[in-house]
Each structure stands twice: as C-alpha cells, then as structure tokens.
Amino acid sequence: MDKVYHFLTLASIALYWFLVAGVTLRVVLKRNAVSVSLAWLMVIYILPILGVICYFLFGELNLGRKRADRAKDMFTPFGEWFQSLNECKAHMPETMGAHIYKIDELCNYRMGIPALSGNTLSLLNSPNEILHSIIDDIEQAQSTIRIVFYIWHPGGLADSVASALIQAAKRGVDVKVLLDSAGSPRFFRSHWEKMMRDAGIELIQALEVSPWRIFLRRLDLRQHRKIIVIDNKVAYTGSMNMVDPAYFKRKSGVGQWIDIMVRITGPTVNVLSAIHCWDWEVETGKRELPPQPECLINPHLPQHPIQVVPSGPGMPENLISQVLTLAINQANESVCITTPYFVPSADLLATLKMTAQRGIKVDLIIPLKNDSLMVQWASRAFYGELLEAGVTIHKFYGGLLHTKSVVIDRKFCLVGTVNLDMRSLWLNFEVTLAVDDQEFTEEMHWLQQSYIEQSKEVEYERWEKRPLGYRFLERVFYLFNPLL
Structure with missing residues (x-):
C-alpha cells in the first residue's frame, strides 16, 4: 500500500x-x-x-467556437458595408482637423470605418436629463429601436424607459434589446423581462453565464457597449448604463455614479446601428445591416466629423488602444482624462509619462472610492512613476466618477465606454467616439474642470511617505493586473 x-x-x-x-x-x-x-x-x-x-x-481571449465562427464569417459583409461609407459625401477628409485625420486613416485601414461629417452632438451629464431625453425619443419612435447595454438595473427612471419601450412595441415599433448576462442579472430576474417579451420585444442575453460553458469560453469577456439607436435617426452612447443612479448600488459606499451620454444625429447614427447589428448577429446568427446613411451635407454648416471606433473579439485587435495612443501623442498643449478604472498597459503608461515629460499638461481624474477594491489598490501602483513624470492625479470625491473621456488640447476628444484598463482595451466589446468638434470638446473640457473642482490632488511628496503596508498591498494587487 x-x-x-x-x-x-x-x-x-x-x-x-x-x-x-x-x-x-x-x-x-x-x-x-x-x-x-x-x-x-x-x-x-x-x-x-x-x-x-x-x-x-x-487567460486567453476565447469567444467560444460558435460565436468566433460567426464573427469570422461576418467580417467580410460588414467590412463591405463600412467600406461603402467612403463613397458617402459625409466622408470629407479634406475638411478634417489634424487630430481626427490620422485616426480616420487608421480606422479606415484596419476596419474600413471612415470618419463621417454632418452630425450634431449633445452632451448630457445629468441622470434625469439623460433618461428623460431617451424616453422622449423612444416615444417618438416610428419604426425601429436598437439597444445594447452592459447593465440594466430596474428602479426609478430606468423603469420608465422600460415602459416606454413596451408601449413602442405595442404600437408596432420593432424593438431589439441586447443585455450582458453577467451585467444585468437583476433585470433578468425581474418582471420586466416577461413584460417586454409579452409585448413583442426581442430580448437577448449576451454572453450568457453558465457553469456548463466554464471551459468553453472566457467567462469575464463581457458585452460592455452602451448604444441606443432610434429609427436610424437618433443615437446615444457614452458611459452610463441603463440605470437610475438614485436606485443603483446605494449601499456600496462609493456614492452616486457620475456619467455622461452623447445624443447624436447624422450619418454616424447608422454606423452605431451597424455596431449593434454586429453584436446581434454574434449572439443570434441573424443578419440585419442598417440602411446606408443619408449623406446630404450642407457645406456652409459646421461639419462635426465623428470617428466610431469599436473593439472586441472578431474585430481588429487593440484598435481602441491604438486610437488612444495616437490621440495622446498628437497633443501639443494638454491631455485631460477621466476614468473610473485605471490599470494601464505598459504601452499606455509609457505614453502618458512621455507626454508629460515633453512638457504637455497631463491631468488624470479618477474616483477617490471605487466599487472594485482590487482595481483601487492596483491603480495606486502606478501613481509614483506618473507623478514623478509630471502627470497630475486628481482624486474625485463627489461619487464614483464613471465618465470615460479624453480631451486633447481643448480641440478634440474621445468619449465612450472604454476604461483605461486591460479589460476594456484588450478584452471586452467596447465603443468610443473620436470627436472633432470645437464646441462639443469645449463643453467636455468644462465638465472635466468641474470634476477637478470636486477633487483633491495627489501630492508626490506625501505619496512617497505612505506606509510600507500600503506599498505591499499595491504590488500584490498589481500582480493580478491580467484579471482586472
């Protein structure tokens, strides 16, 4: 024996x-x-x-065989649809600013998506303003509503949005809703799921969480996009999930979530609709490409070019990361960034440090308290070398700052769903907008300044005197960087 x-x-x-x-x-x-x-x-x-x-x-970017095969088959027809936008009069590279021109070149080469002009943009930063605007547009819908969100949390005005969708479906509007399975479990356990389905709304769980699929695909791969498209005429995207912050994570101890959404009209709406169609086909196998946008441009009006930058399995790798790096490297005066989760890759860290070291003013605004303890400690591991390089770090104390934005030289900005961590830049389904619009960017700048006014700056001398135990915890959680 x-x-x-x-x-x-x-x-x-x-x-x-x-x-x-x-x-x-x-x-x-x-x-x-x-x-x-x-x-x-x-x-x-x-x-x-x-x-x-x-x-x-x-450890690996595994979408699952069925979804991976679909994504592979989809790339050519979707690529042809995107490429056809280059023939649209809304693609006006000769009128673009220097910042977006290079991003247009990159995205056009890698995925065929051009920057399109002729848009209008509205920056919405109040939860009530955002949700009431969405409800008003849903109530005006005549033909289609397309929605994808990471989190739908019942309660407050989020329920009013659900009611508006049900009423729209009952009057004949074709409504398709895609929600991440891991992000929206409370919604799928609520009465709203049955009510929506009974009203004729097509409701799909994206990347469904199941113990039977534990080794078939990466479980923390999530559908993190936030997109609403109504009648292919109006679209929303930004950082806010379908939640009423007054009813969401009230006991988490981080305060109310602070978010933005951008309301868009113009040719870019159809591009966001195509991104929803991509996600829908990955999950269901059903193809429904949107119509080509109307490309009637008034040359006497501001053009407001926007580059839609999607990412995720099946799409070109690291595209959003490349766009972010390209935008920051073009800065001549200032870079201001807001992000709730800051665990940068080595390349992004080097870019931020080099930008500050060449005399550019670099401000990083992150929440004082975070709903992820691991991220909060891991992000602190980067403070020392960033501060030493000249980056100014602001800790926002007015709630959980969830806005994802980058403003370059107060002339150009990036807004969307992307956090500055490995999960967003390498793993999840995300979308960001590169916006070449002076007026909109100025609004975004002043919003960032209001965040700074509600923040406390991290001082390098005091930071270097933090306890040894803090330093140990920072390095321990930093080791789990690939899991964050």
Whole structure:
C-alpha cells in the first residue's frame, strides 16, 4: 500500500509540473504584452493549481467556437458595408482637423470605418436629463429601436424607459434589446423581462453565464457597449448604463455614479446601428445591416466629423488602444482624462509619462472610492512613476466618477465606454467616439474642470511617505493586473 501511495504522490507531482510547464509554454507562445505574460506567470507560480485554473478561465481571449465562427464569417459583409461609407459625401477628409485625420486613416485601414461629417452632438451629464431625453425619443419612435447595454438595473427612471419601450412595441415599433448576462442579472430576474417579451420585444442575453460553458469560453469577456439607436435617426452612447443612479448600488459606499451620454444625429447614427447589428448577429446568427446613411451635407454648416471606433473579439485587435495612443501623442498643449478604472498597459503608461515629460499638461481624474477594491489598490501602483513624470492625479470625491473621456488640447476628444484598463482595451466589446468638434470638446473640457473642482490632488511628496503596508498591498494587487 505504501508503494501505491508513493507512486500516486510522484505521479501527481509529475502531472502538476507537466501541467505548469505546458501552461507556461502556452503563455510564452501567445506573444501577449510582456507585462501581461509575466503577471500571468506570477499568478500561475504563486497560486499552485488555482493559478492554472485561472489561466484556463481568464487567460486567453476565447469567444467560444460558435460565436468566433460567426464573427469570422461576418467580417467580410460588414467590412463591405463600412467600406461603402467612403463613397458617402459625409466622408470629407479634406475638411478634417489634424487630430481626427490620422485616426480616420487608421480606422479606415484596419476596419474600413471612415470618419463621417454632418452630425450634431449633445452632451448630457445629468441622470434625469439623460433618461428623460431617451424616453422622449423612444416615444417618438416610428419604426425601429436598437439597444445594447452592459447593465440594466430596474428602479426609478430606468423603469420608465422600460415602459416606454413596451408601449413602442405595442404600437408596432420593432424593438431589439441586447443585455450582458453577467451585467444585468437583476433585470433578468425581474418582471420586466416577461413584460417586454409579452409585448413583442426581442430580448437577448449576451454572453450568457453558465457553469456548463466554464471551459468553453472566457467567462469575464463581457458585452460592455452602451448604444441606443432610434429609427436610424437618433443615437446615444457614452458611459452610463441603463440605470437610475438614485436606485443603483446605494449601499456600496462609493456614492452616486457620475456619467455622461452623447445624443447624436447624422450619418454616424447608422454606423452605431451597424455596431449593434454586429453584436446581434454574434449572439443570434441573424443578419440585419442598417440602411446606408443619408449623406446630404450642407457645406456652409459646421461639419462635426465623428470617428466610431469599436473593439472586441472578431474585430481588429487593440484598435481602441491604438486610437488612444495616437490621440495622446498628437497633443501639443494638454491631455485631460477621466476614468473610473485605471490599470494601464505598459504601452499606455509609457505614453502618458512621455507626454508629460515633453512638457504637455497631463491631468488624470479618477474616483477617490471605487466599487472594485482590487482595481483601487492596483491603480495606486502606478501613481509614483506618473507623478514623478509630471502627470497630475486628481482624486474625485463627489461619487464614483464613471465618465470615460479624453480631451486633447481643448480641440478634440474621445468619449465612450472604454476604461483605461486591460479589460476594456484588450478584452471586452467596447465603443468610443473620436470627436472633432470645437464646441462639443469645449463643453467636455468644462465638465472635466468641474470634476477637478470636486477633487483633491495627489501630492508626490506625501505619496512617497505612505506606509510600507500600503506599498505591499499595491504590488500584490498589481500582480493580478491580467484579471482586472
């Protein structure tokens, strides 16, 4: 019997080391960013067995075979639809500013999506203003409503939006709603799901969470976009989920969530509609491309070009990260960033430091309190070198600042769903808008300044004197960077 136990022990040890060696080789051959690969190797070695399991669950961008096959088949027809926009009169590269011109070149080359002019934009930053505006537009809908959100949380004005959708469906409007399964569990357990389906609304759970699929695809891959398109004439996107902040996470201890949405009319609406169609087909296999936008441009009016930048499995890798880097590198005077979750890649960290070191004013506004303890500690690991490089860090104390925005030189901005962490830049389905509109950008600038007025600046000298225990926790949570 002792020999059997001895043999089983040796066999278990050999199997474990064979498994670790195999996963190590897989990590190295994947050719991820060096920081990501090293972080995963640390997790695998520090957490025996558990680290290996974590890698299989979260280590690779695995969409699942069925969805991956659909995305592959979709790329050509969607690419042709996007490419056709280059023939549209709304694509006016000769009138674009320098910032968006280079981003137009990049997105056109990698995915065929051009920047389109002839839009109008409205910046909405009050929850009541946002939700009432959405309700008003839904009540005016005549033919179609297309919606995708990460979180739909019942309560308050979010219920009024649901009621408006049900009434729209009952009067014959074709309503399609796509909600992330992990982000919206409370909605799918509520009475609203049945009421919507009974009214004829097509309601789909994106990336459904199931224990049976635990090793078939990456479970923390999420549908993080926020898009509403009504009659292919009006669209919304931004940082706000379909929630009423007065009813959302009230006991989390971080205060009310602070968000923005952008209301858009013009040719860009159809591009956002196409992104919804992409997501819908990935989940359902059903194709329904939107009509081509009307491209009648008045040359005597401001053109307001917008570049839609999507990302996610099946789309060109790192596109949003490239756009972000390209935008920051073009700064001549200032860069101001707001993000709730700040765990940057090595490349983004280097870009921010270099921008500050070449004399550009760089401001980073992040919430004082975060709903993710791991992210809060991991982000602190970057403060020292950012402060030393000349970046100014502002800790916002007016709630959980959830706005995702970048303003360059007060002339050009990026707004959307993208956080400055590996999850948004590398993993999730996201969308951002690159906006070349002086008036809109100025509004975004003044909103960021209001955030700074409700913030406290992190001082380098005081930061360097923080307790040793804090430094230890920062480095420990930093090791879990690939899981954040």
